[in-house]
Amino acid sequence: MPGVTRGDEWEGFGVAVLVNGVAPAVALTLVEIHFRATPGATGAPLASLSSANAAQIEITNAAASTYLVKEQTLALPAGRFYHDIQTTYINGVVKTYLAGTIKVTQDVTRTS
Numbered sequence: 754m755p756g757v758t759r760g761d762e763w764e765g766f767g768v769a770v771l772v773n774g775v776a777p778a779v780a781l782t783l784v785e786i787h788f789r790a791t792p793g794a795t796g797a798p799l800a801s802l803s804s805a806n807a808a809q810i811e812i813t814n815a816a817a818s819t820y821l822v823k824e825q826t827l828a829l830p831a832g833r834f835y836h837d838i839q840t841t842y843i844n845g846v847v848k849t850y851l852a853g854t855i856k857v858t859q860d861v862t863r864t865s
Contacts, residue, residue, distance in 0.1 A: 756855060756856040756857065756858065757827060757855070757857055757858075758857070758858045758859075758860050759829070759830060759831045759857050759858065759859055759860050760826065760860050761826070761860070762824050762825065762826055763824060763825055763826065763827050764824055765821065765822045765823050765824040765825065766821075766822050767813075767819070767820070767821045767822075768819065768820055768821075768822070768838075768851070769817065769818065769819045770818035770819070770840060770850055771818075772850075776816070776817045776818045776819075777818050777842060777848075779842040779843050779844050779846070780815040780816050780818075780842065780843045781812055781815045781816075781818045781819075781820065781840055781841075781842055781843075782812075782815065782841050782842060782843050783803070783804055783805065783839075783840070783841035784803070784804040784810050784812060784820045784838065784839070784840050784841075785801060785802065785803045785804070785810075785838070785839045785841075786801065786802040786803075786810070786822065786836055786837070786838050786839075787800075787801050787836060787837060787839070788800045788801070788827075788829060788834045788835070788836050788855070789834065789835050789836070790832070790834060790835070791835065792835045794835075799828075799829060799834065800827060800828045800829050802822065802825075804820060808823060808825070809822070809823055809825060810822050810823065811823060815843075818840070827857065829855075829857045830857065831857050831858060831859035831860075832856075832857055833854055833855070833856050833857075834854065834855050834857065835852070835853070835854055836852065836853060836854070836855055837849050837851065837852040838850065838851040838852070
């Protein structure tokens with residue numbers, strides 16, 4: 754996942770979910786990204802993005818399992834954070850195909 758400087762617009766990215774080179778056979782209904790300070794942490798994430806809010810994530814083709822994480826400012830302080838991207842399908846199945854870390858660097862001219 755691309756890094757960002759704290760307070761700057763995050764570039765976002767597009768994703769096409771493929772399993773063994775093929776999109777899942779059922780339609781995508783929800784995409785969520787959760788950011789946490791430590792892997793496997795319980796409780797509320799530090800920040801989340803969801804396709805329930807089209808300004809954050811847009812499902813561009815549900816049948817083809819493609820989505821776009823929009824350009825936006827992440828509500829995270831400077832640091833390294835763990836994330837996972839959960840996809841929910843029309844049959845209720847939830848899958849986590851992507852997980853990793855994102856680095857938020859401290860800006861030089863701190864405004865808050």
